[in-house]
Amino acid sequence: MRHVARAPMIAPSILSADFARLAEEADAVPGADWLHVDVMDGHFVPNLTLGLPVVEALERATSIPLDCHLMINDPDRWAPGYAEVGSRNVTVHAEAAHDPRGCARDIRAAGALAGLSVKPRTPLEDWIEVLRDYDTLLVMSVEPGFGGQSFMPEVLDKVRTARRLVDTGHLHVLVEIDGGISRDTVEQAAEAGVDCFVAGSAVYGADDPERAVEALRDQAARASAHLGTG
Numbered sequence: 001m002r003h004v005a006r007a008p009m010i011a012p013s014i015l016s017a018d019f020a021r022l023a024e025e026a027d028a029v030p031g032a033d034w035l036h037v038d039v040m041d042g043h044f045v046p047n048l049t050l051g052l053p054v055v056e057a058l059e060r061a062t063s064i065p066l067d068c069h070l071m072i073n074d075p076d077r078w079a080p081g082y083a084e085v086g087s088r089n090v091t092v093h094a095e096a097a098h099d100p101r102g103c104a105r106d107i108r109a110a111g112a113l114a115g116l117s118v119k120p121r122t123p124l125e126d127w128i129e130v131l132r133d134y135d136t137l138l139v140m141s142v143e144p145g146f147g148g149q150s151f152m153p154e155v156l157d158k159v160r161t162a163r164r165l166v167d168t169g170h171l172h173v174l175v176e177i178d179g180g181i182s183r184d185t186v187e188q189a190a191e192a193g194v195d196c197f198v199a200g201s202a203v204y205g206a207d208d209p210e211r212a213v214e215a216l217r218d219q220a221a222r223a224s225a226h227l228g229t230g
């Protein structure tokens with residue numbers, strides 16, 4: 001079955017933005033498809049960022065759909081709240097969820113798409129059945145916790161597997177990648193079959209963040225164009 005070419009989605013990560021000016025930083029990327037929000041609890045990952053009150057305020061301050069990436073323990077307890085405040089997509093980590101199917105159900109019931117993320121060393125095979133209950137798969141291409149790390153190309157095998165399962169109708173998830181996406185790496189990720197590209201430092205480290213979004217999208221679209229005809 002053929003992959004139906006769709007416009008690649010770009011989700012700038014505000015982890016690399018100025019936390020004191022989040023509303024303006026959202027305004028700086030009007031062409032973004034989603035705004036990626038990294039929630040870290042200092043336990044699941046060795047870093048601490050922001051939580052629900054900030055997400056709620058950001059949701060009111062921007063019309064860009066929020067893509068919340070919960071790098072926290074016990075997401076079963078906390079994830080539905082991020083959906084309730086209006087996030088478009090709420091992603092939990094497979095390694096952290098006690099009951100991943102229940103998480104997906106609760107996130108969806110609260111009105112958001114449900115995402116499942118796997119760290120670089122977490123095999124996809126273990127989660128394929130569970131992914132039937134999810135809307136998005138977030139493949140981590142760095143160890144979660146910090147922006148600005150180097151892309152790990154070995155995770156692209158998971159992207160290829162997921163792409164194949166989606167294109168053959170065995171899974172119905174959007175394939176998202178997170179970590180080290182830049183002008184140097186976006187093409188290989190697009191060729192592997194990514195639908196949605198998270199980019200932190202490549203967008204907010206650029207002189208013109210909006211141009212960086214458009215450039216990444218154009219580059220991804222060109223690289224994945226042949227997938228539709230192969």
Ligand code: DX5
Nearest residue numbers: 013144145147148180200201
């Ligand atoms: C890392 C976060 C990423 C981070 C990506 O744990 O999940 O979303 O912001 O940053 P870059 O694009 O700089 O690797």
Ligand code: ZN
Nearest residue numbers: 038069178198
């Ligand atoms: Zn993230």
